[in-house]
Amino acid sequence: MIFNRSAILLLATLLCALPAFSQDAPKFKFGKVDAEEFQKKAYSVDSSANAVILSEVGISRFIGNNSGGFTLEFKVYRRAHILNKNGYGVADVTIPLYTGSQSEEKLINLRASTYNIENGKVVSTKLEKSSVFKDKINKYWAHQKFTLPNVREGSIIEYEYTIESPFLFNLQPWYFQGENPRLWSEYQVAIPQFFNYVTLKQGYHPFAVETTSTKNDNFTLSESRTAMATERYSFQASIAERRWAMKDVPALKEESFTSTLRNHISKIEFQLSEHRPPLEYRRIMGSWTDVMGELLKDEGIGQINGNNGWLGDAVDGAVGNTTDKLQRAKKIYAWVRDNLTCTNNYGYRTTQSMKEVLRKKNGNVADINLLLIAMLRKAGIAAEAVILSTRSHGYTYSMYPLLERFDYLIAAIGIGESVYYLDAADPSMGFGHLPYKCYNGHARVINADATPLEFSADSLTEKQLASVFIVNDSAGRLLGSVQKRAGYFESARLRRAVKEKGKESVFTDISRAAGAEMTFLEQSIDSLAQMEGPVDIKYKFTMPTGDEDLIYFNPLLDERFKDNPFKSAQRLYPVEMPFAMDQTYLLRIEVPKGYEVDEIPKQMVVKLNEDGDGVFEYRISQTDNAIALRCRLVISRTFFAPEEYETLREFFNLVVKKHSEQIVFKKKK
The missing domain is CATH 2.60.120.1130 (Jelly Rolls)
Structure with a gap:
């Protein structure tokens, strides 16, 4: 973290306080479960529910750390009532943790218990530390997993934990909805003025609470300069305390004619946009043209920018003696579609060089369609790459250049006044056709202008x-x-x-x-x-x-x-x-x-x-x-x-x- 130190030295010292719960939230205290709570066999929010989340609360705040920067602290509390055997899944908990090249998120202060009625009394069974497991998913993510012990029909479970994260871009999202109904779901976030986040809200269930207030708080940071010396910085800043809560939230269930539930689940998520004074100003979220400019320089996508003379034989073999541009394009498209096999139907990043793709005759959707683009360009046909999000992946935001929202890459070619969109990774598609999964709204051409496109299902x-x-x-x-x-x-x-x-x-x-x-x-x-x-x-x-x-x-x-x-x-x-x-x-x-x-x-x-x-x-x-x-x-x-x-x-x-x-x-x- 880079600071404007002259500004910081003018400010006073006080640690940031944790936002307090509002009076209208359910009053649950960890470890205190009354026998009366077990009497309910069904809830009005959904009388057929297998399990019900009684209350869940998440709190995110920023605290100064010993590395001269900030740590994101995310606290979660959840209590649920299991009504029958089909609700046992609520006792299986997975907590994602992000890992960077030099640091990782840490799970601390985990405690969990299951409560049952035995001989008229509430009996608690605690989760043992030995029952918590860590699975490495890939180089970026690991999952901490545990299952609440001694779960039966009628059990009440509760657990709480804290995640400490050095990754300020990973301000945790909150899902107010899921496969089980929720009587109360609440998220509190306290964001200092020197961080700006774009807030993205989604869903159709109304908020019972949605408030914003501001206050001044102090931060203290320390940084070791030598083995014997530690430098401390203290400053005051305005804090925006935001609170959202939903009441009696129904479960979200898969219905026919649904792109993906990801588009409709009630949730809030955040994207880090910029650092502000007293930090040194830094723009985090660039413009669309910035992002597309970087993609053009990407080692994989950038392969289409070269002369690629080595593709000459493949292009000549595909087009033969054809001179008409449209017919040449059709022949190249058909050759790539019919001679290459798609090994992964999703992704806009390449997995190998185009030479390897051509040699092995396979690759993911980006590998295949980028090879198509390179061959079309070699044949003198204007072609560009387009990234989009498929229906099952969810919507993209036209206002915000968030690349993780995209999961597919196709080709766009211009011949005369006509534009054709091509996907050679799908062996069932003809020239100028895309699978209907691609018609999911906003898309972007990877060019200097970051040209926006709209693929509407209404056009089919x-x-x-x-x-x-x-x-x-x-x-x-x-x-x-x-x-x-x-x-x-x-x-x-x-x-x-x-x-x-x-x-x-x-x-x-x-x-x-x-x-x-x-x-x-x-x-x-x-x-x-x-x-x-x-x-x-x-x-x-x-x-x-x-x-x-x-x-x-x-x-x-x-x-x-x-x-x-x-x-x-x-x-x-x-x-x-x-x-x-x-x-x-x-x-x-x-x-x-x-x-x-x-x-x-x-x-x-x-x-x-x-x-x-x-x-x-x-x-x-x-x-x-x-x-x-x-x-x-x-x-x-x-x-x-x-x-x-x-x-x-x-x-x-x-x-x-x-x-x-x-x-x-x-x-x-």
């Missing part, structure tokens, strides 16, 4: 069209002919399925989904090798009519929604679909010989909302001896806020109900 529409014609054959059976054009991402899935399991598996799935006795006469899957376009499925089938008085026939065959994907009655965070959808199903069926129509579903057209963000059409009619159906489902946007969930759920309930309706044929008398 999965269009699907199926046409079905069913007639009577001479043997008294129904003879069907189906043509189906899959959406782009469904086509990618089909290509993978055929590659892994063969074509027959696709038709087995169709028959199973239709829920009918189908015998295939002809079957084909077209365009499997044409990666830029959709896959066409064609087949013919027969279905017996039997000799029943009534025939029940679902006209949607395998194209129906059997279940509502939105099962929960309530949703606490948004719905995030990976793409918009436009599904059209056309059917014409002859009435089976010897039968007549007894019952036919009613027609319906319904909108999701006033803006028409979703439309469901079910148009069915009978003309003479044939029935025609046109069924279409359109969802034109992908993000729905929690307050829109009930409407969306009811809309799909209606779709599922209508899709289940059947045509009833009865035997003629």
